[in-house]
Amino acid sequence: xxKLGFAIVLLSxxxxxxxxxxxxxxxxxxxxGEFDPSKIRIAYVGNSLNHxxxxxxxxxxxxxxxxxxxxxxKVIGTDSGDFTESYVACESFLAEGxxxxxxxxxxxxxxTLVERAGNQGMKVFSPHTKLLDENGKxxxxxxxxxxxxxxxxxxxAAEAMAKVLRGKKGSIAISQSxxxxxxxxxxxxxxxxxxxxxxxxxxxxxxILPTHVEGIGNVDQSINTNxxxxxxxxxxxxxxxxxxxxxxxxxxxxxxxxxxxGEIIIIGMDATEGNLDYLEAGKAYALVAQPCxxxxxxxxxxxxxxLRGGTVPLWTEMESPIVTKDGTGVNGPDYHRKIxxxxxxxxxxx
Numbered sequence: 075x076x077k078l079g080f081a082i083v084l085l086s087x088x089x090x091x092x093x094x095x096x097x098x099x100x101x102x103x104x105x106x107g108e109f110d111p112s113k114i115r116i117a118y119v120g121n122s123l124n125h126x127x128x129x130x131x132x133x134x135x136x137x138x139x140x141x142x143x144x145x146x147x148k149v150i151g152t153d154s155g156d157f158t159e160s161y162v163a164c165e166s167f168l169a170e171g172x173x174x175x176x177x178x179x180x181x182x183x184x185x186t187l188v189e190r191a192g193n194q195g196m197k198v199f200s201p202h203t204k205l206l207d208e209n210g211k212x213x214x215x216x217x218x219x220x221x222x223x224x225x226x227x228x229x230x231a232a233e234a235m236a237k238v239l240r241g242k243k244g245s246i247a248i249s250q251s252x253x254x255x256x257x258x259x260x261x262x263x264x265x266x267x268x269x270x271x272x273x274x275x276x277x278x279x280x281x282i283l284p285t286h287v288e289g290i291g292n293v294d295q296s297i298n299t300n301x302x303x304x305x306x307x308x309x310x311x312x313x314x315x316x317x318x319x320x321x322x323x324x325x326x327x328x329x330x331x332x333x334x335x336g337e338i339i340i341i342g343m344d345a346t347e348g349n350l351d352y353l354e355a356g357k358a359y360a361l362v363a364q365p366c367x368x369x370x371x372x373x374x375x376x377x378x379x380x381l382r383g384g385t386v387p388l389w390t391e392m393e394s395p396i397v398t399k400d401g402t403g404v405n406g407p408d409y410h411r412k413i414x415x416x417x418x419x420x421x422x423x424x
Contacts, residue, residue: 134370345410
């Protein structure tokens, strides 16, 4: 009986301590015990903030925050493509003592920041990249990740291109913004699937050129870089572009090289406004519609669950449909145009 009484007292003291830690336990107030999202300091931290793809990311984050009542939510970072500049913004938020953070990561360069955030009691989620290691574990301090499976959509893109180029001869290019892990994996997945189905689609007369780096952030520079590759490979008949701007940069490069729309089969990333325009004009064959809005919107709802004491999977995969001009539903432009128009209205006047 004495032991039971001691245990009850100990549990009571522990409850008092937990209630008193309101600032780091999801905005729970000591007075009512109710969760108050307006007390949570949460930030989306990123770079290239004015890029059309990133605008869909931040729209998803901000819309969910508004719906959920996170009135202190903010977007911080840089307009440049330099990850180190966004890490500086992350450092500032850590110094402020925020409660939660949305931090898209693509390689281990930001892992120390995430670990420090976790040590401070901050909850962190990373959309767009899986980040699970070979043992199924996340980097220290990371709460969960959500996004597309780069391998799955690249395999689907390879099949979509193979169907169009069946029996033809020439070369195809794969372009990346830079040589970073998830893009390298997507590239490798495309090539592996291409080789697997080569006999099914009579692809023996087509060669894949060495990986082409077109850059990010400077559209004119990327167009010129892509144009140089077309001029050096006049038999180019297909392009798989792994950047959010590759539909436009390759479409314009093809036009400058004197290619008619559709003469080079272009498949690129993201259902942004400009990319949808090029798709509908026949300047691109297909888009890989990464869930740019959805992964950040749904990710914030998952973070809300975590902050309220719930649990979520370490990794949640979201669909990246292949969108064509004549497609329907998630495979057609109308579905994605609606999201783009909502984002435009959201940011109008900013």
